[in-house]
Amino acid sequence: MIPKSFVQDLLNRLDIVDVVERYVPLKKAGANYVACCPFHNEKSPSFTVSQSKQFYHCFGCGAHGTAIGFVMEHAGMGFVEAVEELAKSIGVTVPQEASNTPQHKVAPDLYELMQSATRYYREQLKKNPRAIDYLKGRGLSGEVAARFGIGYAPDDWQNLQAAVPNYQDAGLVETGMVIEGEGGKRYDRFRDRIMFPIVNVRGQVIGFGGRVLDKGEPKYLNSPETPLFEKGHELYGLFQAQKSIRAQQRVIVVEGYMDVVALAQHGVGYAVATLGTATTPFHVQKLLRLCEQVVFCFDGDRAGQKAAWRALENALPQLQDGKRIGFLFLPEEHDPDTYIREFGTEAFEAQLDDSLPLSGYLLRELTAQVDLHTPEGRSALLKNAQPLLTAITAPTMALLLRKEVAALAGMTQDELEASYDIKPLATPRRVAPPKAKRTTPSGLRTLLRCLVMKPGLARELPNDWHGDGAEGEAIAALADWLRESADETTTAAMIQHFQGSAHEGVFAVAQGEVMQWGAEFDVAAEFAGTLDKLREEARKAELELLHAKMLGKDLKALDEQERARYLQLLQRG
Incomplete structure (x- = not known):
């Protein structure tokens, strides 16, 4: 585990302007810096x-x-990766x-070994006409390779x-x-294969995928x-x-390395592949x-259907309201590589535009398994849908899919939620009674x-x-949090601490509102004045409650504790 004190110290040492400018060109605008947002498409910089507050x-x-x-x-890194990357930069x-979870520290020389192997394999490709002809036959240019x-x-x-010294x-x-x-005899894992380096988000080679040139196994x-x-x-x-x-705000997830490379060859540069796992x-x-839409693209055969359902x-x-996940099933005789080579980029991207939304795929598969004309079929639908619906944490998507499944089963959403014994998502709002000491939202x-x-x-x-x-x-x-911490804290450390919390x-809203506050403010x-104002409002609100209880009578209407409190509040006025 990374000590919290180190994270705070790291943020104190970094300049967020320097960090962001490694990825996005910034322009000075008054006390701040601006750019077109790297996280969504826009024409005017927002x-x-x-630099003074150290946040964006x-x-x-x-x-x-x-x-x-x-x-x-921006780089799609996890927290630990990002901290390590930034620490290395300074x-x-x-x-x-100390942690109960085993920590694996990677020695730098392991990355150097992988880089040496990568250079060696690339040099060998240049010397092997058979391998070059194979790649050309798959339509790949030297530039993409x-x-x-x-x-x-x-x-x-x-x-x-x-390739290596030892x-x-x-x-x-x-x-x-x-x-x-046995006996310590060594041999290479990869032989007579086209080699695809697997690179992490920092650009370091961490593994390889090797594909046979002919019909050997495994492919x-x-x-x-x-x-x-x-x-x-x-x-x-x-x-x-x-x-x-980031530019397209879309990513395609395919099944093979060649699919990724072939799509890139045809101008579809936003594809990735899983690595021998679901x-x-x-x-x-x-x-x-990284983006607004994820499309899973699988072959139309049984294996592709199984992989798609596992992905769903x-x-x-992980669903997020406002972000889209879709599924594209190509004809059984095609994978993305063969499809785009036969029909072209425009036809492939048209297929992507018509991909089946996750909700449509989920409901299609659920209803295909049962007979909705019978009570038994509708009961089976509810049973099959329960683990799927209860896994969704995105509020709007969860609500809409509960409504859809309830309608298919011929019941109301309330009845569905009662049968699942889960908390209703659309509870009518109740007006809360007035409370004493209620501070104003503006304060x-x-x-x-x-x-x-x-x-x-x-x-x-x-x-x-x-x-x-x-x-x-x-x-x-x-x-x-501050009472538990003896150290002084900064705005950046506070934001980082509450990242991902309720x-x-x-x-975040407050960050946007103070972005224009100048250094002279x-x-x-302002804090002391607002706090005094809130205290006075709370005092008056409590006095009003006590006056209401007295109802024109004197202090006899109050008990001993209330009378003492009443006199105390009057003295503060």
Whole structure:
């Protein structure tokens, strides 16, 4: 685990303007910097970076966060990867706290071994006419082959002896490039295969996929799981496709390396492939970070249908309202490679535009399994749909699909939810009774804005302070966090701490609202004045309740504790 103190120190050392400019050109605009947002398509810049506050906010799509959050979203990295990447950029080492989970530290020389192998395979491709003819026969140009680093592993047992200084290096076995048999005898894993380097989002080679040139088995041979390579977390071609994915706001997930490369050859540069494994929830989460639409493209045969359904099951918990997931099934005799070569780019992209939405695919498959004309069939529909519907956490999508399934089963949504024993999603709002000490939303919002600018001001709140609504809860959470931390904190550290929490959205709104506050604005004075105003409003509200209880009578209408409180409130006025 990475210590929280290190994350805060890292954010203090980084300049978010420098970090963002590695990926997006920024222009100075007053106290801030602006650009067209890298997270959605726009013509006028609404993406704003504050150097003084060390966070970014897009007024178009609402994207927001710190330097760490930006790298995570833009490069599709996880938190640990992003922290390591940023730490490396300023020459510091990421420390690790003790954890019950085993930590695997990857030695830099493992990456160097993989890079040496990549160079070797690329050189061998240039020397092998048979391999070159195979790639040309598949319609690939030298430019695309070079872009993906494609190479060739010769048909010998110990090719890599010529690629690395020491063939007995333990790292060759650790990275899966070499297999060690009985008696310590070694031989290359990949022989007589077209080699596709698997690259992580940082551009480092972490594994290989090897394809036979003829009709041998297995058709594809992948690197095993290693300290560098975890199949369920990586996607082939993502590094090369990131820019195109962001520009198109769409990504296609296909089944093979050749599909990705062939699509790129024909101008469809936003395709990726899973690596010898089913689509995982991590894959879906990673892709939804990058774009608005994910389309799974599978062969129309039984294996393709099975892979598609598995992808749907793993996608359901990752669904986000406003983002789209679709499914494209090509004719059984085609895969993306053969289809685009035969019919062209325009026809393939037309197929993508007509892809089946996830909701349509789910309902089609559920209803195909049962007879909706009988009670038994409708009962089976409800039983089959239950684990799928309850896996969805996106509120709007969950609500709409519950309504659809309920209608197909001939019942109401309330009846469906009761039969599943799950919490209703559309509960009528009840008007809450008036509460004492209720602070005004505008006052709370002003407090929250001040705290986004200077989080340390939360320490000035009384220990028994509370406020209603999302803003009040966010302020209380910030105060609790600061009480547990003896260190001073910054805006960036606070934003990073609440990233992914229930309060993230409230803080994000406040970030956008304070983006134009200048350095000369007296935040501390604004905070103190607002806090005094809220206290006075709370005092008056409590007095009004006590006056109402007295109903024109004197203090005798109040009990002893209420009388003491009444006199105390009068003295404060």
